[in-house]
Amino acid sequence: MESEANNILEEVTQGDYKYGFVTDIETEYAPVGLSEDTIRYISTKKNEPGFMLEFRLKAYRHWLTMVQPKWAHLNIDPINFQEIIFYAAPKKKKELTSIDEVDPELLATFNKLGISLDEQKKLAGVAGVAVDAVIDSVSVKTTFSETLSKHGIIFCSFSEAVQNHPELVKQYMGSVVPYTDNYFAALNSAVFSDGSFCFIPKGVRCPMELSTYFRINAANTGQFERTLIVAEEGAYVSYMEGCTAPQRDENQLHAAIVEIIAMKDAEVKYSTVQNWYPGDKNGLGGIYNFVTKRGICKGNNSKISWTQVETGSSITWKYPSCILLGDHSVGEFYSVAVTNNYQQADTGTKMMHLGKNTRSTIISKGISAGKSNNSYRGLVRISKNAINSRNYSQCDSLLLGAKCGAHTWPYIQVDNKSSIVEHEATTSKISEDQLFYCQQRGISAESAIGLIVNGYAKEVLKQLPMEFAMEAQKLLSISLEGSVG
Amino acid sequence: MQTESKEPVTQKRFIDLFEKNRAFLSANDTPGLNVTRVKAMASFAKLGFPDTSMESWRLTSLEESFERGYDYHLQPMEEVDVQKVFRCNIPHLDTAVIGQLNGWYVSKDVPLMELGNGIIMGSLAEARKKYPQLIEKYFGTIADDTNDGFTALNTAFTQDGVFIYVPDNVKSPKPVQLINVIHHDENLFLQSRNLIIVGSNAMLSLVHCDDSYNHQASFSNVVTEVHLGEHGAMDHYKLQNLNNNSTLISSVFFRMAASASLDSHYLSLNGGLLRNNIRVLFNGPNGNASIYGLYLMDRKQHVDNNLFIDHAYPGCTSSETFKGILDEHARAIFNGHVLVRRDAAKTDARQSNKNILLTDTARVNSKPFLEIYNDDVKCSHGSTTGQLDQESMFYLRQRGIGEETARMLLMFAFADEIVARIAIPQLRQRIEDMVKKRLQGELQICEQCVLHCSTPEHPIEFQIDLGKI
Numbered sequence: 001m002e003s004e005a006n007n008i009l010e011e012v013t014q015g016d017y018k019y020g021f022v023t024d025i026e027t028e029y030a031p032v033g034l035s036e037d038t039i040r041y042i043s044t045k046k047n048e049p050g051f052m053l054e055f056r057l058k059a060y061r062h063w064l065t066m067v068q069p070k071w072a073h074l075n076i077d078p079i080n081f082q083e084i085i086f087y088a089a090p091k092k093k094k095e096l097t098s099i100d101e102v103d104p105e106l107l108a109t110f111n112k113l114g115i116s117l118d119e120q121k122k123l124a125g126v127a128g129v130a131v132d133a134v135i136d137s138v139s140v141k142t143t144f145s146e147t148l149s150k151h152g153i154i155f156c157s158f159s160e161a162v163q164n165h166p167e168l169v170k171q172y173m174g175s176v177v178p179y180t181d182n183y184f185a186a187l188n189s190a191v192f193s194d195g196s197f198c199f200i201p202k203g204v205r206c207p208m209e210l211s212t213y214f215r216i217n218a219a220n221t222g223q224f225e226r227t228l229i230v231a232e233e234g235a236y237v238s239y240m241e242g243c244t245a246p247q248r249d250e251n252q253l254h255a256a257i258v259e260i261i262a263m264k265d266a267e268v269k270y271s272t273v274q275n276w277y278p279g280d281k282n283g284l285g286g287i288y289n290f291v292t293k294r295g296i297c298k299g300n301n302s303k304i305s306w307t308q309v310e311t312g313s314s315i316t317w318k319y320p321s322c323i324l325l326g327d328h329s330v331g332e333f334y335s336v337a338v339t340n341n342y343q344q345a346d347t348g349t350k351m352m353h354l355g356k357n358t359r360s361t362i363i364s365k366g367i368s369a370g371k372s373n374n375s376y377r378g379l380v381r382i383s384k385n386a387i388n389s390r391n392y393s394q395c396d397s398l399l400l401g402a403k404c405g406a407h408t409w410p411y412i413q414v415d416n417k418s419s420i421v422e423h424e425a426t427t428s429k430i431s432e433d434q435l436f437y438c439q440q441r442g443i444s445a446e447s448a449i450g451l452i453v454n455g456y457a458k459e460v461l462k463q464l465p466m467e468f469a470m471e472a473q474k475l476l477s478i479s480l481e482g483s484v485g
Numbered sequence: 486m487q488t489e490s491k492e493p494v495t496q497k498r499f500i501d502l503f504e505k506n507r508a509f510l511s512a513n514d515t516p517g518l519n520v521t522r523v524k525a526m527a528s529f530a531k532l533g534f535p536d537t538s539m540e541s542w543r544l545t546s547l548e549e550s551f552e553r554g555y556d557y558h559l560q561p562m563e564e565v566d567v568q569k570v571f572r573c574n575i576p577h578l579d580t581a582v583i584g585q586l587n588g589w590y591v592s593k594d595v596p597l598m599e600l601g602n603g604i605i606m607g608s609l610a611e612a613r614k615k616y617p618q619l620i621e622k623y624f625g626t627i628a629d630d631t632n633d634g635f636t637a638l639n640t641a642f643t644q645d646g647v648f649i650y651v652p653d654n655v656k657s658p659k660p661v662q663l664i665n666v667i668h669h670d671e672n673l674f675l676q677s678r679n680l681i682i683v684g685s686n687a688m689l690s691l692v693h694c695d696d697s698y699n700h701q702a703s704f705s706n707v708v709t710e711v712h713l714g715e716h717g718a719m720d721h722y723k724l725q726n727l728n729n730n731s732t733l734i735s736s737v738f739f740r741m742a743a744s745a746s747l748d749s750h751y752l753s754l755n756g757g758l759l760r761n762n763i764r765v766l767f768n769g770p771n772g773n774a775s776i777y778g779l780y781l782m783d784r785k786q787h788v789d790n791n792l793f794i795d796h797a798y799p800g801c802t803s804s805e806t807f808k809g810i811l812d813e814h815a816r817a818i819f820n821g822h823v824l825v826r827r828d829a830a831k832t833d834a835r836q837s838n839k840n841i842l843l844t845d846t847a848r849v850n851s852k853p854f855l856e857i858y859n860d861d862v863k864c865s866h867g868s869t870t871g872q873l874d875q876e877s878m879f880y881l882r883q884r885g886i887g888e889e890t891a892r893m894l895l896m897f898a899f900a901d902e903i904v905a906r907i908a909i910p911q912l913r914q915r916i917e918d919m920v921k922k923r924l925q926g927e928l929q930i931c932e933q934c935v936l937h938c939s940t941p942e943h944p945i946e947f948q949i950d951l952g953k954i
Contacts, residue, residue, distance in 0.1 A: 071540070073856075384845060399860035403827070412851040412868055417842040420871035427857050427864040 017277055017312075020247025027218050030087035036060060039190055042087050046159050046193070049166055059179035059189030066183045072317055072346040073375045073407055076288070077251065084253060086191045088218040090135055130155055132196040132212045134225055144208065153237075154199040155210055158226055161197035168199060172230050176259040176294050176323070184255040184290040184317075188224045192257070195225035200235035200266075209238050209465050216245035216276070216287070222253040229259070231266035233299065238269040240468050243312070245277040249285045251314060252277075256291045264299025264326065269307070271464050272320075273472050276312035283342025283371075286314025293320035297329030297355075305332040306349065307463040309472040314343055319377065321350035324358035324386070331360040334460040338476065339372035339404070348378035348395075348409075353386035353419070364395035365457050368404035375407040382419045389419040397427040398456055400449075491672055494551040494704065496533040496634075500526075503641060506559055510642065513610070515617045521625040525640035532634040544818045544850050545789045550732040550758055553702050555674035559644070561589040562669070583607070585665040588677030588705070589645050603652040606661065609680055612648035619650070623682055627738040627766065628710050635734050639676050639708040646678035646707075649691070653684035653714065660690040660720075660909055665707070667695075667731065672702040679707070685714035685742070692912060694724040695733060695756075702730035702757075709737045713745035715769065720908055721749040724916075727756040729784060736762040743769030743798075750907060751790065751807075752916060753780040754923050759788045767794075767801040767829075778807035779903040781923050782815035782847075789818040796829040804835040808903055810896055810924070811840065811847035818850045823864065825857040832859065836866035841873060841899060873899075896924050 030041050039060055043053040068079070130144035132155065148155045154165060162169050179189035196212040216223050231237055245252065254276060260268050270293075279286025289312070295304035306320040322331030333349035351360040360380065368374040376395045397406035408425050430452050438448035454461075457476060464472055492498055503510070503526050511519050534551070535542040583606060584591035590608035597607035597615060605612070613620050630637035647663055667673065683689045695705070713719055727733060733756060739747055753759050765774045780788045794803045809817045819838040836853040853866035873895045881891035900920050907913035 387845075397855075397857070399857070399862070402830075402860050404860065405856070405858040407854075407856045408866070409854050410852060410866075410868070412849070412870065414840070414842065414849045414851075414870040416845040417847065417872050418845070421869065422871075423851075423853070423866075423868040425853075425855070425866050427855055427862060429860040429862070 017247055019244035019275065020277060022246040023217055027088050027090055029085050029218070029221070032085050032220070033082040034084070034086060034191065038086050042191060042193060045087065045089075046162070048162055051166070051170055052162060055174065055179070056190050059186050060191075062180055063183070063186035063190055066186060068183050072377070073373065073409075074315055074317060074344050074346050076315060079253060079288070081187075083220070085218070085221040086224065087193050088221040089193075090217075130208055130210050132157060132210075133215070134194055134196070134212060135215045135217055148206070148208075151204050151207065152201040153204060153206055154197065156197055158192075158195040158197045158228070161228075165197070165199070168230065169197070169228070172228055172259065172261055173226075174259075176261060176296050177257050177292050182292060185257055185292040188226060188255045188257045188292070191222075192224045192226040195256070196227045198227075198229045198237065198239065200231045200237045202232040203234040205235070206237040209240055211240040211242070214241070214243035216252060216254065219248060220250070220252075222255065224254075225256050227256070227258040229268055229270070230261045231263060231268050233263045234265045235263075236267045238465055239271070240465060241270070241272045242275070242468075242471070244275050245287050247277050247280070247285065251279075251286055251288055253288045254290070254313075258291070258293040258320075260295030260304055262295065262297050262299065262302035262304050262329075265301045266299065267303040267305075268295065269305045269465075270295070270320070271468050272306075272308040272310075273464075273468055274308065274310045274312050274316070278312045278343050279314035279341065281341050283314065286343070287312065289313035289316045289318065291318040293318065294323065295321070295331075296323040297326050297331065297358075299329075300326040300355070301328045302326050303330040303332070305334075305463070307334040307460065308336070308347075309460070309464070309476070310335065310337040310345060310347060311476065313345075316343075316345040316347050318347045319349055321352070322360065323352045323354065324360065324389075325354045327355040328357045329355055330358070333360075333362045333364070334463045335364045336367070336457045336460045336472075336476070337364070337374055337376075338367045339369070339374040341370040341372060343370075343372040345373070346375045346377055348376045350379040351381070351391060353380075353382045353389040353391070355386060357388045358386055359390045360392075362391070362393035362395065363459055364393075365460055366395070366397040366406055367400065367453065367457070368397065368406045369400040371403045373405040373407070375409060376425075377409040379411040379413070380421055380423070381413045382415060382421060384415045387416055387418045391419075391421045391423075393421075393423040395423075395425045396456070397425070398453070399427065399429045491554040491556055493554050494534070494674065496529070499638060499642075500530055502557065509559060510644065513613055515613075515621050517621040518613070518617075518624060522641055522643065525625070525630045525637045528630045529634055529637035529641055532632070532637055534634050541791060541820065545758070545760055545787065547732070547758070550704055553672055553704075553730075555672040555702070555704050556669070557674045558587070562587065583647055583661065583663045585647065585663065585677060587667055587669060587673060588665065588675040588707070590647065597648075602655050602658075604655060604657060605648070605650040607648060609646040609648040609678060610644055612680075619682075620648075620680065623710065623712055624680055626710070627712070627740045627764075628708050628736065629738075629764075633736070633762070635706050636708055636736055639678055639706050639736075642676050643678045646680070648679070649681045649689065651683045651687040651689045654686045655684065656688040657690060660692055660912075662692040662694070664694045664696065665705075667703045667705065667727070669701055669703070672704075674704045674706075676706045676708075679709040681709065681711045683711070683713050683717040683719055686716045687714060688718045690720040690909065692722040692724065692909070694726070695735070696726050700728050700730060703727075704732045706734045707736070709735075711737065711739045713739065713741045713747060715742045716744045717742065718746045719748070721747065722907065722909075722912065723749070723751045723761070725751075725753045725756050725759055727759070729755070729757045729786065731756060732758040734760045734762070736764070738764045738766070739774065740766050740768050741772040741774060741801075744771045745769070746772070747774040748906070748908070749774070749776045750903070751776070751778040751780075752903075753778070753782070753788050754919060756786060756788065758786075761788075761790045763790070763792045765792075765794045765803065767796055767798050767803075770798045771800040772798070773802045775804045776806070777903045777906050778805075778809075779900055779920075780807075780809040780817055781900070781920065782809065782817060783812035785814045787816045789820070791818075791820045793822045794824070794834065796823065796825045796832045796834065799828060799830040799832070801829065802833045805837065806903065807838045808899060809840045809849075810843065810899065811849060812843045814844075814846045816848045816850075819852065819868075821853045821866070823855050825855075825859050825862050825864065827858045829859050830861040832862040832864065834862070834864045838868045839899075840870040841896065842870065843872075893921075893924055897921060900924075
């Protein structure tokens with residue numbers, strides 16, 4: 001039975017990446033390499049106000065003084081920043097006013113990915129999802145902007161926000177992740193090209209899910225986008241992010257920043273299904289996914305919840321974090337990270353408890369297969385003033401196959417007596433008892449593994465919005481093989 | 486020539502000291518040992534002392550300790566009245582007590598005891614002269630000096646310490662107690678090196694006490710290597726009861742042959758700055774290592790337990806159970822690292838760290854870290870930090886138990902999970918008393934040797950305060 005299970009696990013590693021196609025779109029590029037000129041080129045191209053260029057240059061100059069961090073449990077081939085194209089945009093003939101004017105190639109691309117940018121179709125459904133579609137360096141289309149603006153919600157590409165709401169951008173950009181934060185955040189701050197911007201005014205509950213879909217298409221480019229979400233007092237928004245990239249032999253760099261600001265009583269739910277191209281079975285190619293995501297619960301009773309399903313990228317380096325500044329604020333982190341073949345993931349979260357009675361929950365489920373390495377790295381810090389705070393963390397790892405690795409590096413720091421911090425973790429393979437139990441009841445070993453893996457990840461998957469949960473479950477099976485799941 | 490006066494601890498000072506006294510230090514070395522020594526010094530010259538920029542020393546700063554300045558002695562100080570230092574009766578030396586004063590083996594009359602059953606114990610300096618081959622075979626083989634400056638320094642300066650050899654198939658009839666007392670009128674930097682060899686099917690129970698006798702500052706860098714043979718077993722107790730001005734860097738390396746079994750207990754009751762490096766290497770299949778730790782810290786005491794368990798062979802079991810109660814400004818750090826290598830199938834590894842904070846100024850850092858490269862394993866870790874359980878407290882108060890007594894009772898119960906594991910009944914009783922006294926704030930430094938006090942303390946009972954009902 002064990003050998004049969006092993007065979008299935010072998011097969012599991014044969015799953016193919018289904019989004020590896022390339023679309024032939026006319027694209028314009030910035031000159032290869034990174035210099036102040038590249039930054040000026042991007043800024044000019046985007047017709048940015050002066051403060052943006054200044055911010056970029058400050059970030060770039062700071063970046064020059066930094067070195068790439070080496071502390072993560074990752075083997076990263078050296079990145080030559082002079083060989084990357086930092087800006088690539090599908091050529092557009094004129095300003096878009098309706099969906100009909102979007103390049104049909106692009107529409108077809110997104111349809112192929114299962115993302116419909118056609119509002120009419122969506123409206124027929126009960127609840128729509130507003131999508132901001134980002135291809136390479138720029139946002140190509142944001143749907144439902146008008147419907148949302150009736151509620152006072154601003155949902156647009158970052159470039160549009162810079163043009164139309166510079167005061168908001170100026171106020172919040174870099175306030176959670178300053179450009180000095182880390183190496184890749186500095187790089188992003190210097191060269192970011194687009195991204196999504198979302199502002200929910202006081203007391204508004206966003207009537208639909210907001211979503212950004214990122215797609216890398218052009219070769220030799222890096223994608224550097226930036227997302228900024230501001231929820232004013234009492235506001236609520238659920239935000240989803242998805243991403244794919246073509247299959248290529250070289251590694252491509254994706255260094256993004258996501259900043260969330262939640263004011264008093266506000267709630268932001270951020271869900272990610274990350275499915276960048278993971279490289280082939282021999283570890284060739286794939287995306288380097290180096291992302292800085294952080295939210296701040298600024299006001300009392302605010303809440304930020306991160307949910308992530310990480311299946312793609314050859315290397316993932318990402319720690320969605322919460323700064324719990326307001327009293328009674330809540331931070332949550334739910335994660336399923338799957339690595340296969342030669343993928344490497346070093347992911348987790350930071351919960352910084354600063355306010356009184358703050359609470360946080362961390363549920364992390366790692367699944368390693370093939371020759372991959374999957375690490376959870378997390379920090380829970382209860383500062384001296386965060387009295388009566390509470391944290392519960394659980395980080396489990398599941399190992400499929402004898403050549404993979406699963407690691408947990410939890411850092412716990414407690415500086416007052418009234419707080420309670422609990423952490424537990426287990427690492428094991430799929431239990432032979434469970435497998436036997438299923439098979440004894442006529443479930444094939446293959447389906448049984450799927451069943452067990454899905455059950456294992458259920459706690460996280462159920463946190464996802466419905467539209468995403470379906471995709472995530474599908475992804476989980478694709479990552480692990482054809483029919484598991 | 487052989488005494489250095491009070492100077493801050495710097496890398497340069499020790500490099501110079503070594504150069505100046507190279508011939509003296511290596512006078513009794515075999516060629517092999519000398520190579521080890523010189524290599525270690527080169528290593529130290531490269532590594533220096535650790536500082537907070539290193540991940541494993543990030544939370545333990547030695548700066549303050551280093552600046553105090555210490556004497557360093559290259560030979561034992563003038564004869565001291567041993568009876569005066571060990572205030573309790575020290576039984577005749579043919580019993581299982583080994584005394585060390587400031588890191589030097591005490592009795593010069595009988596430097597090495599050879600017992601009828603083949604057990605050898607005594608001074609390492611003497612053993613190096615008498616059994617050079619045996620020493621050369623084991624010395625420095627597991628104390629890795631390539632990435633730890635303190636171990637490298639200790640190896641380079643090795644002079645004396647304790648040597649214990651238990652031959653194959655011999656069970657040590659009674660526990661061996663090793664007491665290292667620090668007693669000096671000046672600040673003292675001391676290093677001692679212990680080598681313990683337990684043969685196949687052999688058994689040793691070792692109680693290793695670090696005590697200080699006055700309030701003078703001291704800095705100890707102690708390295709102990711323990712080799713356990715096939716089916717060998719060891720019951721190991723490390724008691725730390727030092728004054729608040731003392732700094733202790735204790736590194737113990739265990740190498741476990743197939744099916745060897747280790748129970749190790751770290752009981753830290755007092756100490757200024759304690760750093761326990763505990764390294765376990767499974768060098769054969771089916772070994773078992775259980776490491777327990779209890780730390781009760783107050784004032785500005787600092788304890789840093791740094792564990793590394795290397796599962797290099799299949800079928801081994803390890804557990805780390807560390808518990809601590811922190812009062813006032815105390816700080817505790819737990820760093821548990823379990824590595825399961827590619828070939829170590831059927832590994833069962835558990836880590837647990839539980840802390841109670843009694844004040845808002847006490848601090849805890851816990852990092853239970855698992856690194857796993859094999860799928861056929863059972864590994865888990867847990868860490869909790871909090872205060873005394875309010876419901877348990879309520880339960881006790883409701884039954885008429887005074888608040889202070891109830892608190893004591895709960896803290897004692899918390900600590901007892903570790904204390905109850907002590908297999909030597911006398912020692913367990915004694916530690917129970919010490920823990921109770923410690924929790925009541927009565928235990929100061931050194932209560933002298935643990936097993937042989939001629940006037941045992943009165944047992945402490947929890948009085949139910951009827952007057953307050």
